[in-house]
Amino acid sequence: MEIANTVSASKITLSELMLPSHSNFSGKIHGGYLLRLMDQIAFACASKYSGSYCVTASVDTVDFLNPVHIGELVTLKASVNYVGNTSMVVGIRVTSEQIQTGVIKHCNSSYFTMVAKDDKGNNVKVPKLILSNIDEVRRFYDSVNRLENKKRYKELEHTFDYHSKEAIDGLESFNVVIAEKLKGKI
Structure with missing residues (x-):
């Protein structure tokens, strides 16, 4: 019997309040910090979907559409969009919310290719993707x-x-x- 999994089984949401320690000199959040959060959620999403440890193989275009400011709540949403034999493409959408006003803006979207590994570091097969x-x-x-x-x-x-x-x-x-x-x- 072949193993398959739904897209919804891969979905992860991560929210974090942006602090002064995450910012650059102009009060905006470092792009590198956001990339770190994106890599974390890609790992969690791919690992949850595949049931395996996963590593980042590549990151497709990351366009920073809107700056994120100190005090905003950043929310990352991820899901597996594609599977190969041992790899998965995880789509990530990042938004920020100005907590006092409730204004939400789309900050960026990106696609991380993640590869499933076993305990010895060998690639392992991932479940087929059920599109619903x-x-x-x-x-x-x-x-x-x-x-x-x-x-x-x-x-x-x-x-x-x-x-x-x-x-x-x-x-x-x-x-x-x-x-x-x-x-x-x-």
Whole structure:
């Protein structure tokens, strides 16, 4: 019998009040501190889903949409959006709430790829993912698209000739200056 688990079985919510010790000099919370919280919830979510110890394999784009201030309540929500054989993509949404006014703002969203491990550090198979509603189907397909785009980008990286005259000439449309000694080597 194959083991399967629901998306809802993976869901985790974490809330924390932002303190002065979490902030930078302008009174905003360090992005690195938020990333630490995101990594913690990704671990908890993936471990809860898989029943295994999990490690972070990669973090997809993290766009900081709105700053978080001292005194705000930050809430992170995570769920498994995609599973492979031994890996899971955990979607994370971060919001902050100004406690006195109740105003909530979306701070960022990100996707952590987590890998399940056994006690010896070997990869282990994760349960299949049961998709129960159209949002879960959308999130699964969004993850598939991100993974395919990542694979295409890596293939392009391996085949692109950075030494070609076309590559160097193509840089002129960016905010760079090509040193004459570099132009002479092409």
